[in-house]
Amino acid sequence: MNLRAGLVAAAALLLPLAAAVPGHAATSAPTAATAFAGSCPAAGVVTQGYSSTHDGVDIANSLGTPIYAVGAGEVIASGPAQGYGQWIRILHPDGTVTEYGHMYQRDVSVGQQVAAGQRIALMGSEGDSTGVHLHLRVRVGTSTSIRGIDPVPYLRDRGVGLPCTPGGGGGGTTTVTAWTQANVRSCAARSCDIVSTVYPNESYPAHCWVVGESVTDEGITNDKWVRLPLNAGGVGYVSAIYLKGDETGGVTTRC
Numbered sequence: 381m382n383l384r385a386g387l388v389a390a391a392a393l394l395l396p397l398a399a400a401v402p403g404h405a406a407t408s409a410p411t412a413a414t415a416f417a418g419s420c421p422a423a424g425v426v427t428q429g430y431s432s433t434h435d436g437v438d439i440a441n442s443l444g445t446p447i448y449a450v451g452a453g454e455v456i457a458s459g460p461a462q463g464y465g466q467w468i469r470i471l472h473p474d475g476t477v478t479e480y481g482h483m484y485q486r487d488v489s490v491g492q493q494v495a496a497g498q499r500i501a502l503m504g505s506e507g508d509s510t511g512v513h514l515h516l517r518v519r520v521g522t523s524t525s526i527r528g529i530d531p532v533p534y535l536r537d538r539g540v541g542l543p544c545t546p547g548g549g550g551g552g553t554t555t556v557t558a559w560t561q562a563n564v565r566s567c568a569a570r571s572c573d574i575v576s577t578v579y580p581n582e583s584y585p586a587h588c589w590v591v592g593e594s595v596t597d598e599g600i601t602n603d604k605w606v607r608l609p610l611n612a613g614g615v616g617y618v619s620a621i622y623l624k625g626d627e628t629g630g631v632t633t634r635c
């Protein structure tokens with residue numbers, strides 16, 4: 381094999397992750413209330429967690445650090461805001477709202493649809509802030525009069541542990557190989573939206589595994605699902621029963 385052919389073959393290995401299956405996704409069962417697969421909001425150090433006096437989590441890094449949408453959704457606010465200096469609010473399909481504050485620059489406007497992991501802003505120290513950081517608040521519903529919920533378990537439920545690495549939700553990187561064609565879904569159950577597909581004998585980067593819905597095939601039952609980064613941004617989950625290797629597809633890290 382010459383060098384050029386080798387490069388093409390290597391590139392082809394990554395392509396199937398970009399190939400979503402819109403027909404299947406459009407006809408899948410209602411999933412409006414299903415927790416979406418999350419993306420890392422920003423690289424940085426968690427300097428303050430959620431408490432009775434702090435409605436959100438602070439992630440600190442240097443001025444201009446990119447900030448990414450935690451999940452797909454609609455931008456319902458983008459502009460100046462009391463205390464925040466500037467804020468962005470994104471309404472997700474599951475009815476939750478993520479709020480981003482203190483940004484130095486905003487890249488999105490009201491009414492815009494964003495993808496999970498899409499860059500929306502640059503980190504700053506605008507407003508009521510003592511240093512460059514992202515204040516991330518999560519609310520259930522669009523009301524601003526109710527207190528938010530703890531973003532850490534909210535993110536964990538969506539496959540993101542803090543601190544995280546943008547582009548994949550964090551965790552170590554390993555590789556899995558599918559033995560058959562299988563759907564990659566937005567969360568670890570067959571009722572979740574199909575977001576991509578894996579193909580036989582192709583290898584894919586993977587982050588970690590979670591316990592999800594039990595899947596039985598050829599007399600074997602397996603409740604482990606492996607989290608993969610998607611080329612389109614964000615993450616997806618595939619039942620490990622469709623992956624070569626042990627019951628976690630050879631992935632040793634639990635999410």
Ligand SMILES: [Zn+2]
Nearest residue numbers: 436437438515
């Ligand atoms: Zn804060």
